Amino acid sequence: MKISTAESVVMGALWAREPLSAEDIAADVAEGQGWSDATVKTLINRLLNKGAIAAERDGRRYLYRPLVAREAYVEAESQGLLDRLFDGKLAPLVSHFSQTGALTPEDIAELKKLIEGFEP
Template sequence: MDEQPRISDAEWEIMKVIWEKSPATAADVIHALRDNKTWKDNTIKTLLSRLLQKGILTYEQVNRVYYYSPVLTEEECKRQERQSFLQRVYGGALKPMLVHFLKEEKLSSQEIDELKKILSEKEK
């Protein structure tokens, strides 16, 4: 597994905006999060800077404006996060995690059918 730096919960919020609006300026991110977050503008700029340092974001400067773009796709980040979680919590073993979730969570008939279909396809 390629070891990418972990993304914090706050950084995930920034990345969701970047994935949706890329390339995006800091002002674009601030505007997109204004209704949902009480973060100050400098907080968002700090989070953007951290994501740049981690290599998750890149930027292009046009005049005095920075346009941020993701280095990794959302799916690549989710995959890394899943692998990290699986390793940290279940020692990398998939079966105990699946069993735990299946026993603990309520599933609709439709969800159960979808899971059966996925398992059937995996079996082939």
């Protein structure tokens, strides 16, 4: 399932806390994105149609919750990025960031710890 960048903002609100009404989601994301409430509702409907979220009636409104785990989304998006830009390989991605100066000393230390965790 492909979740657009805009849809991922709505998903982010739901991953942070759920369930939420459309009004709650709009309050969380609309202003920061420059969106109207109608735009947020359109995105919610797209996510419903994709099966990424579920709706449950709560009186006169609906409450929404994610059906896609954030971890599964991040994994799919990360692999998609690697596949599109780096032939599915992680080392060229890290090399790219190191060559552009995007890695901080803290990033490098964290990467070293991760690598040490994989070594026997």
